[in-house]
Amino acid sequence: MFTGHPDLNEGDLTSETEREQLVRELYGPEAVPEALDGRLLRTREVALLFQVSERAVTDWATKGRIPSVRTPGGHRRYPAHLVRQLLQEARADQPPGTN
Numbered sequence: 332m333f334t335g336h337p338d339l340n341e342g343d344l345t346s347e348t349e350r351e352q353l354v355r356e357l358y359g360p361e362a363v364p365e366a367l368d369g370r371l372l373r374t375r376e377v378a379l380l381f382q383v384s385e386r387a388v389t390d391w392a393t394k395g396r397i398p399s400v401r402t403p404g405g406h407r408r409y410p411a412h413l414v415r416q417l418l419q420e421a422r423a424d425q426p427p428g429t430n
Contacts, residue, residue, distance in 0.1 A: 370412075371409065372408065372411050
């Protein structure tokens, strides 16, 4: 299932590659800010991954517990690779035998 921009369909997947190209052109290949490198997740997607409410994710971002960037419209986006890292850390902190 394609979960990118709502105005895009599966045939427009190249727009992610175009976005990465634009970011690299803007910042240079070695100076891309970590928060802009790669896929950005929506609040809803992060909430689903952590099995929490969207409000909890927003609160975490406000408190600095999870990194985020703001869109021009004021919405938060979360770097996928950093969310993945936090998920792995959360799993490592769970006692054995729990899900």
